Amino acid sequence: METRVDQQIEAATRRNKVHPHKMVLYVGITSLVMMFIALTSAYIVRRASGNWLEFSIPGIFYINTLVILTSSLTLQLAHRAFKRERSGAYKGWIVTTLVLGIAFLVLQYMGWEALAAQGVPLKINPAGDFVYSISWLHAAHVVGGIAALAVSVVLAFVLKLRRTPVRQLRLELIMIYWHFVDVLWLYLIIFLSLQR
Amino acid sequence: MATAVLTTAPVKRDDALIEEFGYDDHFHEHHHGDKYQSNFVSHYIFSQDHKMIAKQFLITGMMWAIIGGAMSLIFRMQLGFPEESLAWLQPVLGKWIAINEDGVGTLVADFYYALVTMHGTILVFFVLTAGLSGTFSNLLIPLMIGARDMASPLLNMLSYWFFFISGTIMFASLFLSTGPFAGGWVAYPPLSALPQAMDGSGAGMTLWTISLVLFVVSVLLGGINYITTVLNLRTKGMSMWRLPLPIWAFFVTAILGLLSFPVLTSAFFLLMLDRGVGTSFYLSDIYIGGAALDHVGGSPILYQHLFWFLGHPEVYIIILPAFGIVSEVLSVNARKPIFGYQAMVFSILAIAFLAFIVWAHHMFMSGINPFIANFFVIFTLIIAVPSAVKVFNWIATLYGGDIRFNPASLFAIGFVSMFISGGLTGIWLGNSALDIQLHDTYFVVAHFHIVMGVAAFFGMYAGVYHWFPKMYGRFMNETLGKLHFWGTLIGAYCVFWPMHYLGMAGVPRRYYSFDNFQTFGHFDGMNKFITIAAIITFGFQLLFVINFFWSIWKGRKLTVKNPYQANTLEWTTPIETGHGNWPGKLPTVQRWAYDYSKDGIDYIPQIQPIMEGETHDH
Numbered sequence: 001m002e003t004r005v006d007q008q009i010e011a012a013t014r015r016n017k018v019h020p021h022k023m024v025l026y027v028g029i030t031s032l033v034m035m036f037i038a039l040t041s042a043y044i045v046r047r048a049s050g051n052w053l054e055f056s057i058p059g060i061f062y063i064n065t066l067v068i069l070t071s072s073l074t075l076q077l078a079h080r081a082f083k084r085e086r087s088g089a090y091k092g093w094i095v096t097t098l099v100l101g102i103a104f105l106v107l108q109y110m111g112w113e114a115l116a117a118q119g120v121p122l123k124i125n126p127a128g129d130f131v132y133s134i135s136w137l138h139a140a141h142v143v144g145g146i147a148a149l150a151v152s153v154v155l156a157f158v159l160k161l162r163r164t165p166v167r168q169l170r171l172e173l174i175m176i177y178w179h180f181v182d183v184l185w186l187y188l189i190i191f192l193s194l195q196r
Numbered sequence: 197m198a199t200a201v202l203t204t205a206p207v208k209r210d211d212a213l214i215e216e217f218g219y220d221d222h223f224h225e226h227h228h229g230d231k232y233q234s235n236f237v238s239h240y241i242f243s244q245d246h247k248m249i250a251k252q253f254l255i256t257g258m259m260w261a262i263i264g265g266a267m268s269l270i271f272r273m274q275l276g277f278p279e280e281s282l283a284w285l286q287p288v289l290g291k292w293i294a295i296n297e298d299g300v301g302t303l304v305a306d307f308y309y310a311l312v313t314m315h316g317t318i319l320v321f322f323v324l325t326a327g328l329s330g331t332f333s334n335l336l337i338p339l340m341i342g343a344r345d346m347a348s349p350l351l352n353m354l355s356y357w358f359f360f361i362s363g364t365i366m367f368a369s370l371f372l373s374t375g376p377f378a379g380g381w382v383a384y385p386p387l388s389a390l391p392q393a394m395d396g397s398g399a400g401m402t403l404w405t406i407s408l409v410l411f412v413v414s415v416l417l418g419g420i421n422y423i424t425t426v427l428n429l430r431t432k433g434m435s436m437w438r439l440p441l442p443i444w445a446f447f448v449t450a451i452l453g454l455l456s457f458p459v460l461t462s463a464f465f466l467l468m469l470d471r472g473v474g475t476s477f478y479l480s481d482i483y484i485g486g487a488a489l490d491h492v493g494g495s496p497i498l499y500q501h502l503f504w505f506l507g508h509p510e511v512y513i514i515i516l517p518a519f520g521i522v523s524e525v526l527s528v529n530a531r532k533p534i535f536g537y538q539a540m541v542f543s544i545l546a547i548a549f550l551a552f553i554v555w556a557h558h559m560f561m562s563g564i565n566p567f568i569a570n571f572f573v574i575f576t577l578i579i580a581v582p583s584a585v586k587v588f589n590w591i592a593t594l595y596g597g598d599i600r601f602n603p604a605s606l607f608a609i610g611f612v613s614m615f616i617s618g619g620l621t622g623i624w625l626g627n628s629a630l631d632i633q634l635h636d637t638y639f640v641v642a643h644f645h646i647v648m649g650v651a652a653f654f655g656m657y658a659g660v661y662h663w664f665p666k667m668y669g670r671f672m673n674e675t676l677g678k679l680h681f682w683g684t685l686i687g688a689y690c691v692f693w694p695m696h697y698l699g700m701a702g703v704p705r706r707y708y709s710f711d712n713f714q715t716f717g718h719f720d721g722m723n724k725f726i727t728i729a730a731i732i733t734f735g736f737q738l739l740f741v742i743n744f745f746w747s748i749w750k751g752r753k754l755t756v757k758n759p760y761q762a763n764t765l766e767w768t769t770p771i772e773t774g775h776g777n778w779p780g781k782l783p784t785v786q787r788w789a790y791d792y793s794k795d796g797i798d799y800i801p802q803i804q805p806i807m808e809g810e811t812h813d814h
Contacts, residue, residue, distance in 0.1 A: 020347040023424040031416050031458045038462035038505065042498055046477070051493045122475065126493050129475040137465060 025173055029180050032141065036184060039137070040191050043130045047195065053125035057192055058114035061135075064107040065189050068142075071100035072182040075175055082171055087161040094156050097178070098149045101142065108139050131192060138188060142181050148174045210757065210768045210783075213803045218781025219432050223344055242357075244349035245775050249356050250335035251667060254660070256360065257327020258741060263367075264318035265734050267311045274303045276727025278709055292375070308708045309378035310396050314370070316381030317404070321411055322366070324514040324652045326359050329453075332517055332659050333422045333446040335667065339766035340440050342431025342783050344776045347424040351417045358414035362407045369403035377404040380706065382503055385478035385496045389470045392484065401471070405464055412457045419450035419457075431765075433785035437541075438802070440764050440789040441534060444541050445520025448548045449513050455552070456509035463502035470494070500562055504555035511648045512551045515615075516544060518655020519586060522608040524789075525658045526590055528762045529605035530597025531798060533790035536589040543582035550579045560628040561635045569628040576626035583619055587612060598793075603677030604662035610685050611654035617689075618647025621696065636706070639699020642692045650688045657681075657740070664744075665759055669771050670751030676743040680736055687733030694722050761799045764789050768803060 018026075046052075078093035112132060115121075120128035152174060243249060270289075273282065283301030286293040292307035334352065338345055346352045369376040378396035379387030383404070391398045426439075426447045439447075466477040470491070478499045479491035527534040534540060556564055556572040590612045599605065621643040624630050634640065657680075664672050703716050710716045758767035765785070769777050783803045791800040795811055 018428070020424050020428045023428055024348055024351070024420050027420045027423050027454060028416070031420070031454045034455050035458035035462050038459035038502055039465075042462070042466070042477075042502060045501060046495065046498055049495060122473065123490075126475070126477055129469070129477065133466065133469055133475070133477075 019169060021169065021173060022176065025176055029177070032180070033184070035137070036134070036188065039130070039134050040188070043134070043191075043195065046126055046130070051125075053120065053127040055118065055120050055127070057131070057189070058111050058118060060107060060111040060114050061189055061192075064104055064111060065185065067100055067107060068104045068182050068185055071097050071104065072179050074100060075178050079171060079175055082161070082168065083163060085161055085163050090161055091156050094149070094153055098146065098153050101146045101149055101178075105139060105142060105146070108135060111135070134188060134192075138181070138185055141184070145174070145178050145181050148177065210801060210803060213801075213805075214768065214778065214781055214783045217784050217786070217803065217805060218778075219784050220781045221344075223776050223782075224780070242353060244345075244353045246334045246338050246346050246349070246352060247667070247773060249352055250331050252356050253326055253330035253334060253359070254667075256356075256363065257323050257331065258744070260318050260322040260327065260363065261737070262741065264315050264323060265737065267315045267318075269731055269734055270303065271308055271311045271315070272727040272730045274308055274708065276724045278302075278711070305708045306378055306395050307375055309380075309394075309706070310375045310400070312706060313378050313380055313396070314366075314376055317366070317377075317408075319649065320381060320510065320514070321408065322359075322363055324648070324656075325415065325453075325510070326411070328652060328656050328659075329446065329449050329513065329517045330356070330359065330418060331656075332442065332521060332663075333418065333450065335663060336442055336766065337422055337425050337446055338429070339666070339769065339773075339777060340443050340764050340789075341426065341429065341434050342765050342778075342785065343425060343429040344778075344782070346421045347429055348421055352421050355414050355417035355421065358410050358417065362410035362414060365403050365407040365410065369400050369407070372399050372403070374398050374400060376400045382500075382507065383467075384503075385467065385470065385494075385499050386482055389467055389478050390482070390484075390489075391471060405468060409461060409464055412461050415453050415457050419453045422446055422450040423454065431782050431784055437538070438785055438788045440520075441523040441537070441540055442517070442520035444544055445516045445523075448544050449516045452509045452513050452516070452548055452551060456506040456513075459502055460506035463499055463506070466502075467499065497559070497562055497564070500559050501555070504558045505552075507558060508555040509548075509551040511644070512547060514648050514652045515655075516548070518611060518652045518658075519544065521655045521659040521662070522590065522611045523593075524764070525604050525608040525662050526593050527790055527792065528662075528760050529600045529602065529608070530594050531600075531792050532593055532597045533792050533794070534589065535592035536585070537788070537790060539585055540589055543585045546582040547579060550575055550582075554579065557626055557628070560631040566628065573626060573628050577623060579626075580619070580623055583615075587616055587619070602661070602674060603672070603681055604658045606678065606681040607654045607658035607661065610681060611651050611658060613685070614646055614651040614654055614688070618643055618645075618651060622647060633702065634699060636704055637699035638695040638703050638705055641705050642695035642699060645692050645695075646688070650684075650692065654684075657684075660744070662760075663766075664747065664751075665754045666766055666769075666773070668748050668751070669754050670747055671754065671759075672747040672751055673743050676739060680740045680743065683736030683739070684733060687729055687736060690729035691726055691733055694726055698722065758801075763791060763799055763801045765802055768801065 074093050075097045078090055078097060081089035081093055112135070115128065115131065120131075122129060122132055152171065238244075240248065243252070270282075270285065273280070281300040282293055282303055283295055283299060285303075286295065286301055289303075289307070292304045293301040294304050295301045334346075337343070366376075374395040376396055377383070377388070377400040378394060379401070383401070387393045387397055388401055391401070426443060430439075466475075469475045470478050474490065476491040476494035478496050479489070479494040482489045482491060523534050523540060554572055554576045556569065557576045560569055560572075594609070621639070625634060625640060625643055661672055661677055664670070698719055701716070701719070703710070703719060710719075754771050757769070757771060760767070765783055768783055770779060785802045786805045787800065787802055789802055792798065794800060795809075800807075
């Protein structure tokens, strides 16, 4: 669809060293960051005005943090295997990443259940509602990443692995986004742990 | 003498210059037959060409302006002539005109609020955000920086279609049996959070929210593209400090939108949870019909903080593109370089920065801590400094210029007038102490309509008249344009100037009727005057619409590429600008955009290399 500006994009990339599509993604990520900054700021403002239920975050969320951090690592390994055109390793790592991503969602769901079980169900106090809503919104962004990963898993098995600029760019775009949802979760879990 | 040499030195034709100094990106070797615009659908509907998308934004924006403007006339008739029968509007408004046994029709109060709400939403978002920034960012960014198109034409197309769907949903909400949302364009809870609060808070509010979330997606897709294009696709030689001012303005506007609209999404996200799931982010201790609701522990002030974190940058999202357009139009038509180019850029950046730390001045009377209010007062008043720098520079640009008075330059000058008038009352309203008297009165209405409503419209008109030949290859009718200008200038002042007096006397905004307030009785005449002025002013806008569409097909044809003897790159493209903008090589840029009346030469295009004997350059 977008081959029509390719020539100019190529020239621009040579000059600026950042591919415009990566730039598009970086700029888009900035706006997503603003969304979460808004929510965590709202959290701070709301907490300061009292009537706030204090509780501890279920341990499962911390375990899950390790899961998503690991998935970033495996994606990085997949990228390395891709660059070296090692098809078997690439397939293995990209599938592992997808599995870890899905595992993250499942564990998040269990985390929400654990939170409700420890006496903080939805609607009892904004303190709990914030944890739910912020992690829901984050999970929605993880779903987007999983969709992209799923496509690359399918392509990994359908296409013969060849390192072309277009395919490397696609993989790198997915990688940037996945690292973003990872770091975002790290920020959120640290924020939610410290703000109590 | 150097000057004498230069005036006789032949300035090459732009084709020759591009051929000699241009930059061959092999674009046309890859794009034979223009497959992207080969049929009706891909040319006019799902177009990925930035020029066509700009026209789509403009014409959709005009449709919305007519709808939103007509709504204001209906509620102005209620305010100016509450005793007159509005039965004649029944064929259009149906049950929203209640007819009593004497056959006298009155506007239903709930629908009055719906009209006010829709007028605000439509004008702020659909007309002055999408219609202004969407149109001119799309049209001018690639043309002025020397790019073939946007960084991602696909996202660009999606940006328009998200806007279109968003508008369709908002339009559909007008036909709900319970009416569209009626709680004000700011959608404060609890009116927005409780579906049972009033008629429009049910389905009307649901559609309103969906529509605006889609609108945010549209703004972000557009903004991401504008930023990336400006950063990555400038042609050779086009450094940031050589960018024409409109591009700086669109660029910073996009950054503002990118940082502030997501916060609105977050506010809506929590609002939807309150409405749909039953959480209590914004709601607490609410009694309906004596019975307490379940919601405990929320705060509507929280929504206000989140909303105005978007809401204040939003007014700059509206006015910055107008700044840029006006700077360019004034410079071209005064035949002088823009005064203080770098100061103009820095003041745009300063205004953009300050825009993020003044939001609470919309909330002085919402119960925020008066000590915190002090900070917001100070930062708000500091905005006057970069604004004053800009106004000074516009006037200095005009001073001593050989001014061409055409509709574009008249509207640009009118913009400066409006911006001064409205800006000064901003200094009043920025004071939290004065706000005790002035908040929520017609003084506020007068202030923001002049400074960001009318002023932004003036910027938009200046842009449309100026770049119409680039869009359609024809000129708009100049006589009608001047008539339009004088009618609008005088009309707008007649509408909004008297509102300051209403406001100072304490007349509150958003009231359906003042029958129960004897003290405001003596303003009846003034309200009639405002209403009549509004109707006449609206008529002048229809004149513009007629002129616009007539000129597309019947206007005077453009015969030269560069009708204004302007320096910027868009005037080096062919009259019929095809896909890819330049038929051969891409032009390279040798100088800044404002070499007017330099060394005795009227204008030196950006593609002209520095000539022998020329004085210092940019």
